[in-house]
Amino acid sequence: AEVFFPCVAGLFVAIGIFSKPGLLADHKKVEDKETKPGSERKIPFFVIVCGLLTLLAYSSEGSVAEWGPLYIVEEKDAPIALGALVYGVFSAMSFIGRLFADPIRKKVGSFVPIRIGLVVGLCGMLTVLFAQSAYLCLFGYALMGIGLAPVVPTLFSLAGSVPGISPQRASSTVAFLAYGGLLSVPPCIGYLAHISSLRSALFLVVAFLLIIFAVSLVLRRLFVNSGGKA
Incomplete structure (x- = not known):
């Protein structure tokens, strides 16, 4: 551990340094008069919606890390190595x-990838719940990973594009x-698993x-109603 963690930290620092030239520029989308202290009092409804949807998406992703290995080991009789x-x-x-999310968004817009990704992610989760084979469950989690990939970054991007609020304040509100x-x-998933079963809780x-x-x-209509350009 004394060698491993410094090596990993050094690797991430090197990645950050080499990737800096490729980072997107921070374009101001709010006029100066709107970004003065005290001028942004009301958070747009669309930003709040993005925050709540991000909560649900993060919770769905988190269920894989917190309960996925335990689920396929206990419910599907998978070996511990497969659960890992x-x-x-x-x-x-x-x-x-997420590597391909931005190029796709540039071609088809922000809203189509969210919907298609959610359908793929939902199919993955249903596979996890109804498949008898542990390997099919693993495949279902793979579908969830690629399906949910564009959801959270796109919601942050849309929230930061709403007029009348700075991207920094919008993204911090969503976060x-x-x-x-x-x-x-x-804890709610854990409580439901305790009173029923983990499979039932994952529904x-x-x-x-x-x-x-x-x-x-x-979402597109809400975005346009908030002043955004779809």
Whole structure:
């Protein structure tokens, strides 16, 4: 551990240094008079919606890390080694999905990738819940990873594009709602698992994905009504 963690830290520092030239410039989208202290008092409704949807998306992603390995080991009789692969496979597919998310968004817009991704993620979660094979469950978690990949970054981007609020304040509001809610959602899954079963509790993730998808159908209209350019 004394050697491993400094090496990993050094690797991430090197990646940060070499990736800096490719970072996107921070373009101001709010006039100076709107960014003066005290001028931004009311947070747009669309930003709050993005924050709540991000909370549900983060909770869905978090269910894989917190409960995925335990689920396929206890419910699907998978070996412990296979259970350890759950979050690794999910993260790897999520990484691949986010690499291609921005190029796809530039071609088809921000709203289509969210909807398609949610459908893929929902199919993955249903596979996890209904498949008898542990390997099919692992495949389902891979689908979740690539399906949910564009959701959270796109919601942050949309919130930061709303006129009348600075991108910094919009993104911090979304982050506050999303991470703040994560203090309560994982214990709820654990409580439901305690009184029923882990499989039953994970149907809460299906409900989360369905809610996000339902709201995504009117997300463009909400964005335009907030003054954004779709």
